Each structure stands twice: as structure tokens, then as C-alpha cells.
Amino acid sequence: MSQAEFVVVANRLPVDRVVDADGELSWRRSPGGLVTALEPVMKKEDGAWVGWAGGADLEVEPFEFDGTLLVPVKLSAEEIELYYEGMSNDTFWPLYHDVIAAPRYRRIWWDAYVRVNKRFAEAAAEAAAPGGTVWVQDYQLQLVPKMLREARPDLTIGYFHHIPFPAYGLYSQLPWRKQVLEGLLGADVIGFQRVADAGNFARAVRRLFHYTTKATGIAVPLENGTTRNALAKAFPISIDASSYVELAKDPKVQARALEIRQELGNPRKILLGVDRLDYTKGIRHRLKAFGELLEDGHVGVEDVTLVQVASPSRERVEAYMQLRDEIELAVGRVNGDFDTTGHTAIRYLHNSYPREEMVALFLAADVMLVTALRDGMNLVAKEYVAARIDNRGTLVLSEFAGAADELASAVRINPHDIDGMKDAIMRAIQMPPAEQGKRMRALRKKVLDSDVAKWSESFLTALADARTVKAARVAR
Numbered sequence: 001m002s003q004a005e006f007v008v009v010a011n012r013l014p015v016d017r018v019v020d021a022d023g024e025l026s027w028r029r030s031p032g033g034l035v036t037a038l039e040p041v042m043k044k045e046d047g048a049w050v051g052w053a054g055g056a057d058l059e060v061e062p063f064e065f066d067g068t069l070l071v072p073v074k075l076s077a078e079e080i081e082l083y084y085e086g087m088s089n090d091t092f093w094p095l096y097h098d099v100i101a102a103p104r105y106r107r108i109w110w111d112a113y114v115r116v117n118k119r120f121a122e123a124a125a126e127a128a129a130p131g132g133t134v135w136v137q138d139y140q141l142q143l144v145p146k147m148l149r150e151a152r153p154d155l156t157i158g159y160f161h162h163i164p165f166p167a168y169g170l171y172s173q174l175p176w177r178k179q180v181l182e183g184l185l186g187a188d189v190i191g192f193q194r195v196a197d198a199g200n201f202a203r204a205v206r207r208l209f210h211y212t213t214k215a216t217g218i219a220v221p222l223e224n225g226t227t228r229n230a231l232a233k234a235f236p237i238s239i240d241a242s243s244y245v246e247l248a249k250d251p252k253v254q255a256r257a258l259e260i261r262q263e264l265g266n267p268r269k270i271l272l273g274v275d276r277l278d279y280t281k282g283i284r285h286r287l288k289a290f291g292e293l294l295e296d297g298h299v300g301v302e303d304v305t306l307v308q309v310a311s312p313s314r315e316r317v318e319a320y321m322q323l324r325d326e327i328e329l330a331v332g333r334v335n336g337d338f339d340t341t342g343h344t345a346i347r348y349l350h351n352s353y354p355r356e357e358m359v360a361l362f363l364a365a366d367v368m369l370v371t372a373l374r375d376g377m378n379l380v381a382k383e384y385v386a387a388r389i390d391n392r393g394t395l396v397l398s399e400f401a402g403a404a405d406e407l408a409s410a411v412r413i414n415p416h417d418i419d420g421m422k423d424a425i426m427r428a429i430q431m432p433p434a435e436q437g438k439r440m441r442a443l444r445k446k447v448l449d450s451d452v453a454k455w456s457e458s459f460l461t462a463l464a465d466a467r468t469v470k471a472a473r474v475a476r
């Protein structure tokens with residue numbers, strides 16, 4: 001296998017497996033933001049991407065896709081259960097999202113997590129050229145930076161954490177809290193969504209290891225008695241904003257937006273929620289607020305409809321099954337109480353849609369509701385803003401989403417405060433066009449100025465600087 005100068009390591013490969021009616025297998029680019037973000041970088045850099053192909057026990061040899069070498073990592077059915085559903089999504093996910101759901105600490109999950117991280121690290125070590133750069137992604141692979149550094153001290157290693165990093169009072173629950181920090185500190189640059197996340201990480205390092213931290217630098221002791229610098233810093237991720245602008249300009253998409261309004265019975269105002277069906281997203285709180293507005297008579301179903309897209313996610317994890325039941329019960333109750341034969345209160349769609357349809361929904365929606373209880377960034381907020389080329393519409397945004405740090409002109413809410421959220425929704429519904437325009441222009445400037453290309457560029461520049469420092473040290 002040829003080796004690459006630049007290697008991305010992520011839990012998932014940037015492609016989805018499709019098997020057609022004749023049983024013929026092919027690969028299709030996944031719709032995810034990270035894939036779009038890294039595509040130009042991968043092309044420029046002669047890159048490889050190490051990741052899981054989805055599915056159990058798939059034996060797939062490395063292959064070229066769109067100019068990138070894809071290196072599949074095999075997971076058994078048991079490993080998917082223990083490493084992915086268990087440790088990643090039933091321990092780290094809830095713990096790092098402020099224990100909205102209770103994290104479970106199981107030693108067999110941890111053992112599988114170590115084993116699988118090792119397999120990803122080995123695959124990356126094999127794929128990377130001498131002196132190359134490796135960029136590890138997200139909480140499923142927190143041990144990879146250290147494992148990789150031990151196997152390949154010549155590499156420059158970056159890690160980006162796409163989800164929140166919790167305050168020490170919560171983080172310290174983790175039975176393997178030291179091992180995880182050591183794993184992350186194997187990287188030269190450790191990126192976070194918010195300044196607060198980077199701060200929480202540095203604080204955990206100080207509390208558990210007493211290393212010196214200065215601004216964004218952490219002095220990590222080496223065996224020879226000196227230290228090396230690890231950078232722990234915020235690099236807020238973004239979207240490919242111009243592709244949303246292009247879609248929003250497309251007459252077919254605009255026609256579809258009008259059609260959506262008609263299909264909903266032309267309500268005066270459309271509210272929209274778009275989320276993975278996840279307990280971090282605050283969907284129940286949103287439904288509660290909307291249900292109460294109907295009950296109080298502040299809005300009626302002829303006037304206002306809430307469209308809630310909830311895309312299926314992690315369906316074999318108990319907390320997600322339970323959440324789905326709770327949400328579907330809540331939707332059924334509200335609709336049962338308030339629907340008429342001609343109008344619905346909540347149009348609930350348990351499905352995922354292509355980007356064209358999403359942009360049409362964004363254009364049809366007068367109010368976008370992002371009410372996450374905790375969220376690393378929340379790219380939907382940025383997508384809505386990018387799509388509103390007409391400078392109309394109002395974004396209601398939870399202060400617990402990373403996007404709130406940048407999108408100051410949104411109507412900000414605390415989703416735990418149901419009365420506050422109801423007031424904000426009413427304010428958004430009634431907002432005069434001039435105020436919508438003023439806020440939306442400020443939001444759009446922010447999102448269009450800092451798109452995802454800028455994000456990867458700033459992270460990779462920091463990584464290139466780390467590489468220069470490293471080369472100077474070796475030369476000495």
C-alpha cells in the first residue's frame with residue numbers, strides 16, 4: 001500500500017456502502033459536513049482516510065475513491081456493540097453532554113474501546129508516509145493520538161473534538177479519566193469547538209497531572225526531563241456556506257419551498273426543528289413550549305405549524321429508543337388535542353432528507369428552532385442562516401449550543417426555561433421584517449465569512465506550525 005503525506009482518521013469513512021437490487025456493491029460519498037470540509041484538503045494533499053465502513057465484519061481492502069485512498073477498519077458485531085454503541089455513545093456521549101442522560105461505566109466497553117482505538121492507530125501508522133501529518137477526529141478515537149505517537153514519533157498529530165468537553169466536576173466521574181487525557185495529549189494540536197471546552201480540558205489536565213498550562217499551551221513532560229508543547233485551542237467548525245447559498249438560489253429549490261408551504265395548508269408562520277433524534281437536542285422541551293402556546297391560545301393551528309424533522313440515529317442504544325417513544329407520545333398528544341381535519345400542529349418527520357429538500361425547508365420556515373440542551377456546535381443553525389439569501393426568517397438559538405458563541409444576533413434562549421422559550425418563540429413569530437433583516441444580515445456575515453474551508457485551514461496551519469517546531473527540535 002502506498003503511504004500518504006496526510007491521513008485523516010475518523011470513526012466513519014467518508015462514504016456509505018450501497019447494495020443495489022442485484023446485490024452489486026458500490027460506494028457513495030456521505031452527506032456529512034466533515035466530508036465536505038476535508039474534500040479539498042484531501043485532494044490537494046495526496047490524502048488517505050482511515051475509518052469504519054459501517055456494518056459488521058466487512059472485509060474490504062483499501063481502495064481509491066475520488067482521488068483519496070480509503071482504508072477500511074473492520075469491526076465485529078460485538079465491537080460495534082461495545083466500542084461504538086456502548087463506550088462511545090452510552091458513556092462518552094452522555095458524559096460529555098453534561099449527563100443529560102446517565103452515562104454507564106462498563107469495563108468491557110472500555111476494554112473494547114482500547115482494542116478498537118489500537119486498530120485505528122495501527123491502520124493510520126501504516127498509511128502515513130515518513131514525517132507525514134495525521135488528523136484524528138472525535139470522541140470515538142481519543143486514545144489514537146498517544147498510540148500513534150508511540151508507534152510513529154516522526155508524525156505530526158492533530159485531534160479535533162467535535163462535541164463538548166465537560167467541566168471537571170463531571171469529567172472526573174470517568175473511571176478512565178487519566179488514560180483519556182493521556183490519549184488526547186499525544187496530539188500536537190488538540191482542537192475544540194468553544195473556548196470553554198479548551199478551558200475545561202486544560203483544567204482537567206492541571207487537576208489530574210499538574211502540568212503547567214499557559215494560555216493555549218500545555219507543557220507535556222518528556223522522558224528526558226524536558227517538555228514539549230501541546231496546543232489546546234478552540235477552532236469552531238463551520239459549513240460549506242456557499243453550497244447552501246447556491247442551493248437557495250436554485251429555482252427548483254425555491255419552487256419546492258413554496259410547495260411545502262402549500263402542502264402544510266399555507267399557515268401564516270412555519271416553525272422548523274431539524275435534528276438527529278438525540279436527547280441532547282432539546283426536542284421534548286421545544287414540543288412542550290409549543291404545546292403550551294397552543295393550549296394558552298397564543299397560537300392556533302390554522303396560523304402556525306411546527307415542522308419537526310428528526311433523523312433516525314443510534315437506534316440500538318436504549319436511551320435513544322426511549323427518547324423516540326417519549327417524543328412520539330408528545331407529538332401524538334399535541335396533535336390529538338389541537339389538529340383539525342385541515343391543519344396539523346406538528347408535522348413530525350422521522351426521516352433524513354437530501355440537502356436540496358433541507359434548503360427548501362429552511363426557505364419555507366419563518367422561525368428556526370435550535371433548542372439544544374448541550375451541543376458541540378450545531379451546524380443546522382449555520383445552515384439555516386446560510387440558506388436565507390432573502391435576509392428573512394428568525395433563528396431561535398440555545399445558549400448551550402457552540403454556535404451561540406458566534407451567532408450573537410440570534411434570539412438566544414435557555415431551553416430549560418420553558419416560559420422564556422415560549423416568549424422567544426412568540427417574539428420570533430411576531431418579529432417585524434426590518435428586525436429580521438437586521439439580525440439575519442449580521443448572522444449571514446458571520447457564517448459566510450467563517451466557512452468550513454477557513455476552519456480546516458486554521459487548524460492545519462496550527463498543525464503545520466507544530467511540525468516546524470518539531471523539525472527544529474530534531475535538527476538540534
Ligand code: G6P
Nearest residue numbers: 011012089138139162163313314
Ligand atoms: C455527532 C458526532 C459525530 C458523529 C455524528 C453522527 O455529530 O460528533 O462524530 O459521526 O454525530 O453520529 P453517528 O453515531 O451516526 O456517527
